[in-house]
Amino acid sequence: MQAPSTSPPARPNLQLLQPPEQPIAAAGPAVAERPASTPLHVAIIMDGNGRWAQQRGLGRQAGHRAGTENIRRVLERLGEHRIPYITLFAFSTENWGRPRHEVRGLMRLPGFFLKREIKRLHANGVRLRHLGHLDALEPELQRQVREAIELTRNNTTMTLSVAFNYGGRRELVDAVRRITAAGIPSDQIDEETIGAHLDTADLPDPDLIIRTGGEMRLSNFLLWQAAYAEYYSTAAYWPDFGPTEVDAALAAYAARRRRFGVLPPGEDEPG
Ligand code: FPP
Numbered sequence: 001m002q003a004p005s006t007s008p009p010a011r012p013n014l015q016l017l018q019p020p021e022q023p024i025a026a027a028g029p030a031v032a033e034r035p036a037s038t039p040l041h042v043a044i045i046m047d048g049n050g051r052w053a054q055q056r057g058l059g060r061q062a063g064h065r066a067g068t069e070n071i072r073r074v075l076e077r078l079g080e081h082r083i084p085y086i087t088l089f090a091f092s093t094e095n096w097g098r099p100r101h102e103v104r105g106l107m108r109l110p111g112f113f114l115k116r117e118i119k120r121l122h123a124n125g126v127r128l129r130h131l132g133h134l135d136a137l138e139p140e141l142q143r144q145v146r147e148a149i150e151l152t153r154n155n156t157t158m159t160l161s162v163a164f165n166y167g168g169r170r171e172l173v174d175a176v177r178r179i180t181a182a183g184i185p186s187d188q189i190d191e192e193t194i195g196a197h198l199d200t201a202d203l204p205d206p207d208l209i210i211r212t213g214g215e216m217r218l219s220n221f222l223l224w225q226a227a228y229a230e231y232y233s234t235a236a237y238w239p240d241f242g243p244t245e246v247d248a249a250l251a252a253y254a255a256r257r258r259r260f261g262v263l264p265p266g267e268d269e270p271g
Contacts (some may be wrong), residue, residue, distance in 0.1 A: 002178055007251060014022055014226070015194050015238075016077045019074075019095065020192060023045075023051035024074070035258075037209040037253070037254035038082065038083065038194045038208035038250065038254070039083060039230075039250070039253055040083070040085055040204050040207055041083075041084075041085035041086070041087065041114065041203065041205065041206045041207050041208075042078060042085070042086050042087075042206065042207070042209075042210065042249075043086070043087040043089070043206040043208070043209045043210070043221070043226075043229070044074070044081050044086070044087070044088050044089065044209075044210045044211075044212070045209070045210070045211040045212070045218075045221055045233045046067055046070075046071075046088060046089060046090065046212060046238040046241075047067065047128045047212050047213030047214075047237075047238060048063075048212050048213025048214070048236070048237030048238045048239075048240075049064045049067040049237065049238055049239060050063050051213065051237055052066060052067070052237035052238065052239045052240065054067070055199060055237075060102055060105070060196065061102070061105040063239065064105060064106060064109055064179060064236075065109070065112065066239035067238045067239050068109050068112055068113050068116075069116070069239075070238060070241065070242070071088065071113065071117070072116075072117060072120075073242055073243060074095045074111055074242070074243075075121075075158075075160065076243075077124075077242075077243040077246040077247070078246060079124070079157075079158060079173075079245075081143055081246070081250055083158070083220060084157070084158055084159065084160060085158070085159050085161075085203055085204060085206075086159070086160050086161070086228045087131070087160075087161040087162075087163060087200075087203070087206065088161070088162050088163065088224070089112070089158070089163045089166070089219075089221045089227060090109065090162050090164045091109075091163075091165055091166070092109075092162060092163075092165075092219060092220055092221070093132070093165060093166065093167030093169055093220070094167065094219075094220065094257060099140075101177075101263050106108060107137070107138065110141060110144065110145060110164060111140075111141060111144055111160070114144055114148050114211045116147070118148050118151070118152075118185075120154065121160065122151055122152050122155065122156070123198060124157060125156060125157030125158065126152060126155055126158045126159075127151050127152045127153060127154070127156065127158070127159045127160070127202075128148050128151075128152045128160050128162070129149065129157040129159060129160065129161040129162070130145055130149060130161070130162055130163075130164060130201060131161050131162070131163040131164075131166045131171070131199040132163050132164055132165040132166030132167045132170075132171075132199065133166075133170070134146070134164075134166070136165055137164075138146045156192060159185075159203065159232055161200070161203065163221065163222075166199070166221075167220045168218070168220045168221055168223030169185070169220055169223065170220055171198055171199050171200075171223075171224070171259065172194075172198075172223065172224060174197075174198075175194055175197040175198050176197075178197040179193060179194070179197050181208070182197075194224065195224070195225075198224060199224070200225055202220070205226070205227070205228065205229065206222060206223045206229045206250065206256075207228060207229060207230060207232070207253070208231075209221070209229045209231050209235070210225055210232045210233075210249050211231070211232070211234070211246075212234055212236050212237060212238040212240075212241045213235075213236075213237055213238060214233065214234070214235040215229075215233065216233045227256070228261075229258050230253050230255065230256045230258065232249045232252050234248070
């Protein structure tokens with residue numbers, strides 16, 4: 001098995017990363033000692049809740065709830081692997097087009113998740129972040145999310161970003177608007193400027209994007225940030241995606257050879 005190469009051309013400021021004071025799980029090396037074959041940032045498209053429920057003769061909302069409950073065991077496993085950045089795609093800007101009753105059900109999930117998990121996340125040093133437009137959501141939901149973000153803002157073991165009412169294209173439009181509003185002249189706009197005006201400005205780009213449910217598409221998720229991510233798709237439905245599947249995804253990542261568009265040293269032809 002070959003470890004992916006390190007040091008892509010434009011990596012984030014790794015000084016943002018602090019060694020964990022209160023590790024989320026007991027096993028595994030601390031951040032500073034992480035092997036290069038372990039991704040720094042894992043992003044997940046949690047798909048297949050509906051099919052999972054259908055398989056069991058249940059309604060779609062039962063699948064979404066089971067999917068929400070599943071987050072804990074996946075985070076725990078990723079924590080054991082010492083992954084410091086995790087991003088979950090929970091509700092896309094396109095999901096508003098689903099039937100009204102399903103959208104209503106999906107809107108209940110963040111509250112359900114926070115009620116169930118926030119104490120535990122905080123106790124484990126998890127910093128919660130939100131990606132997307134919060135202000136379009138119900139005021140009570142906005143309040144709950146803001147409160148959770150505020151509570152966990154100084155935690156350093158893991159950063160959990162939840163993309164809820166998020167779309168990659170809209171994020172790019174927002175970034176352009178912010179850049180324009182800041183009066184930055186066009187000849188001073190480069191890739192770094194755009195990255196710094198995205199919702200993910202303080203996050204490293206994802207190294208690994210996992211999609212459950214068997215589809216092989218990005219669905220408007222982290223379009224800019226995914227430029228050099230490794231992609232992993234599994235047929236497992238999200239509620240069935242457990243520790244064994246996490247391990248399989250990380251093993252597949254470890255076997256990839258990341259080149260970031262260049263040839264590794266020693267592989268260029270002799271001139
Ligand atoms: C796609 O499956 C999944 C969603 C639209 C919702 C995913 C959200 C969660 C699992 C939890 C949300 C958690 C938080 C913290 C807000 P699908 O319904 O499209 O599945 P299908 O393709 O089988 O129909």
